[in-house]
Amino acid sequence: MKQHLNTLYVTREGVWLAKDGETVSIIDHGSSLMRVPLHNLESIITMGWDIGVSPQLLAACAASGIRLSFCDPNGRFLAAATGFTPGNVLLRRAQYRCADQPEAALNIAREMIAAKILNARHVLLRVDRDRSGINLEPVISSLAYSVQAARKARDAAELLGIEGNAADAYFSAFPTAIAHDDPAFIFCGRSRRPPRDSVNALMSFVYALLAHDCRSALESCGLDAAVGVLHRDRPGRPGLALDLMEEFRAVLDDRLVLTLINRRQIKPGDFTREESGAVFLKEESRKIVLSAWQERKKETIMHPVIGEKITIGLLPHIQARLLARHLRGDVDAYTPMLWR
Incomplete structure (x- = not known):
């Protein structure tokens, strides 16, 4: 049975999401606001126009099957980054x-x-x-x-x-x-x-x-x-x-x-x-x-x-x-x- 994991919602404009070891770090003006273990996540959703993501985190999410979605501030879907499509x-x-x-x-x-x-x-x-x-x-x-x-x-x-x-x-x-x-x-x-x-x-x-x-x-x-x-x-x-x-x-x-x-x-x-x-x-x-x-x-x-x-x-x-x-x-x- 699939386990229910968490979704990380990022709503703060101007932050940068980066891979830090086996965690995702949310960085604002050079300071890490928080770190979340990747193994606890099933998806990451950004809600804003000025939220960046590092290539290393994109690769880690794709490798781990973590869906990374980009939405506008009101939740409207814009784009997603995913790895290899599962299923046959x-x-x-x-x-x-x-x-x-x-x-x-x-x-x-x-x-x-x-x-x-x-x-x-x-x-x-x-x-x-x-x-x-x-x-x-x-x-x-x-x-x-x-x-x-x-x-x-x-x-x-x-x-x-x-x-x-x-x-x-x-x-x-x-x-x-x-x-x-x-x-x-x-x-x-x-x-x-x-x-x-x-x-x-x-x-x-x-x-x-x-x-x-x-x-x-x-x-x-x-x-x-x-x-x-x-x-x-x-x-x-x-x-x-x-x-x-x-x-x-x-x-x-x-x-x-x-x-x-x-x-x-x-x-x-x-x-x-x-x-x-x-x-x-x-x-x-x-x-x-x-x-x-x-x-x-x-x-x-x-x-x-x-x-x-x-x-x-x-x-x-x-x-x-x-x-x-x-x-x-x-x-x-x-x-x-x-x-x-």
């Missing part, structure tokens, strides 16, 4: 054949989208149970109907329409899950590229973190993260990573957003608003979110398919392995992660 060519050829066969790709996509809707419904069921004075039953019932419709979708276009309608219903109920009425956290629907309010800024940031983890998981299992089953091919887009993360969005990211807001770990002053109307997290606020994300990934659950207790951080890797088994023909269908 036969698995990737099977993946490409599946992607080129609409029915085969649709069979996987149906399960992923049905799981996304079911897991979103799970979040609303919890809100409906924990908060008095609200009635989410109409939305919860509509999501149950959408699950059945998704599993019967005749093509990708129909499936996308069902997913879009379910997302609209889910986000229409999302404001009821916010436990206080601070006007800074009023949510009027999903907005992105750029986010237009504080809640969307938080969502976009944690979605970027999840996308990175799904991309790394797929590539560590030998799959091509760019070739999706529902998110079709587009240069620079990790289609399969976006497919895989669908089943985790609500239960991992949206619940984390709600926790940060409802516990007031994130406050109205933690955001900046640009002249364009875009809203982003401040640097110190991003650190709070990153810390909470890492703690969330350390929590353990019993995986319903493999029957083992694992950390939440391993979920993308386990699902990537299950997908690879299906593509190789070892199992008849892909089994998504359903939250209980």
Whole structure:
């Protein structure tokens, strides 16, 4: 079983990352701020425009299978440095054949989208149970109907329409899950590229973190993260990573957003608003979110398919392995992660 290792997030502008023995050293103006053993890391993510990395560290990360990703300050992926691609060519050829066969790709996509809707419904069921004075039953019932419709979708276009309608219903109920009425956290629907309010800024940031983890998981299992089953091919887009993360969005990211807001770990002053109307997290606020994300990934659950207790951080890797088994023909269908 793969071990859950740590991810090192670097958000401080102007620092230099270098190899120091068997550690990565973060250097600022000639002084080492901290050292982290390489054997404790599965990935390093830089979030900034002025963060440098030494060639020696690049080589060490490639040799050790540590993914080094470069993102902008808001978590948007820019580039990655990786070593030799793991896995065998036969698995990737099977993946490409599946992607080129609409029915085969649709069979996987149906399960992923049905799981996304079911897991979103799970979040609303919890809100409906924990908060008095609200009635989410109409939305919860509509999501149950959408699950059945998704599993019967005749093509990708129909499936996308069902997913879009379910997302609209889910986000229409999302404001009821916010436990206080601070006007800074009023949510009027999903907005992105750029986010237009504080809640969307938080969502976009944690979605970027999840996308990175799904991309790394797929590539560590030998799959091509760019070739999706529902998110079709587009240069620079990790289609399969976006497919895989669908089943985790609500239960991992949206619940984390709600926790940060409802516990007031994130406050109205933690955001900046640009002249364009875009809203982003401040640097110190991003650190709070990153810390909470890492703690969330350390929590353990019993995986319903493999029957083992694992950390939440391993979920993308386990699902990537299950997908690879299906593509190789070892199992008849892909089994998504359903939250209980």
